Amino acid sequence: MQTIHSVVEIQQFAKSCGQQNKSIALVPTMGGLHKGHLSLVERAKKIADMVVVSIFVNPTQFGQNEDLATYPDTLAQDRRLLADDPVDVIFAPSVNEMYPLADGFSIVAPSIANKFCGNSRPVFFHGVSLAVLKLLLMVKPDYAIFGQKDYQQLHIIKQLVKEFYLSTQIIDNPTIRKKNGLALSTRNQYLDHKQHQIAPILYQVLLSVRQAVRQKNQSLAVIRQIAIKELSQYFEVDYLVIVQADSLEALEKPTQNMRLMCAVVLGKIRLIDNIQL
Numbered sequence: 001m002q003t004i005h006s007v008v009e010i011q012q013f014a015k016s017c018g019q020q021n022k023s024i025a026l027v028p029t030m031g032g033l034h035k036g037h038l039s040l041v042e043r044a045k046k047i048a049d050m051v052v053v054s055i056f057v058n059p060t061q062f063g064q065n066e067d068l069a070t071y072p073d074t075l076a077q078d079r080r081l082l083a084d085d086p087v088d089v090i091f092a093p094s095v096n097e098m099y100p101l102a103d104g105f106s107i108v109a110p111s112i113a114n115k116f117c118g119n120s121r122p123v124f125f126h127g128v129s130l131a132v133l134k135l136l137l138m139v140k141p142d143y144a145i146f147g148q149k150d151y152q153q154l155h156i157i158k159q160l161v162k163e164f165y166l167s168t169q170i171i172d173n174p175t176i177r178k179k180n181g182l183a184l185s186t187r188n189q190y191l192d193h194k195q196h197q198i199a200p201i202l203y204q205v206l207l208s209v210r211q212a213v214r215q216k217n218q219s220l221a222v223i224r225q226i227a228i229k230e231l232s233q234y235f236e237v238d239y240l241v242i243v244q245a246d247s248l249e250a251l252e253k254p255t256q257n258m259r260l261m262c263a264v265v266l267g268k269i270r271l272i273d274n275i276q277l
């Protein structure tokens, strides 16, 4: 398992894979790896000859009041974790490698980037799009694996690939949870003991919404209101929406293929989750 820090070297690696007719799967992460990330790595290993895990805490996706400064920097730990079941390359570029120009280009993602998570994190999806575009251009992977855990991000990345005619196939993988239902997340480590007990309620409420939608006794608006009220007892609710799963258009009436997406804040920790309805 080699660790590459420079863009030139990862480009050389990608080129030599191409010359040997070896397919590449890229798993983009910000490090702080957990079993959710490892599930993406396993998927990558199944579908491609070579697996690259990128670890880059991307500054352009953090707003001024967000947790860039305290986001865990865990490359050594991540490397040890991956060493148990090695990948071919860990790509861990510096900020300068990723953003060589002091006054560089930016990307404006489609308007969906300003809704839901984008409403309270205005730069987030634009920054994610820029970093992912750069990674896809550098590594030119046949596949890139993303978690359904970040459902809005997954949607925007699929749009990005279409918009810029990239040949990478975007593969999504289900959310990995603790036994109590809490979706694994790098930020969970900041939850204290009491918050760890409260956090799984988010998933329980999502499941109760699914049940209510399937029973078809109440309108989506009423089901939403009840869920928000329930969540508000434990969390500060950022949003809870029922959307069409492919377009992310918010729904007033049930349709085929619905997704429930939610973000809440517990103490200072933002938790997001989503499920198919």
Ligand code: AMP
Pocket (backbone or CB within 6 Å): 028, 029, 030, 031, 035, 036, 037, 039, 040, 145, 146, 147, 148, 149, 150, 173, 174, 175, 176, 177, 183, 184, 185, 186
């Ligand atoms: P992050 O390091 O949090 O930016 O996440 C990197 C990738 O891992 C993204 O595609 C996430 O959607 C995915 N991911 C994060 N948490 C989970 C999880 N619990 N289950 C599955 N995928 C996840």
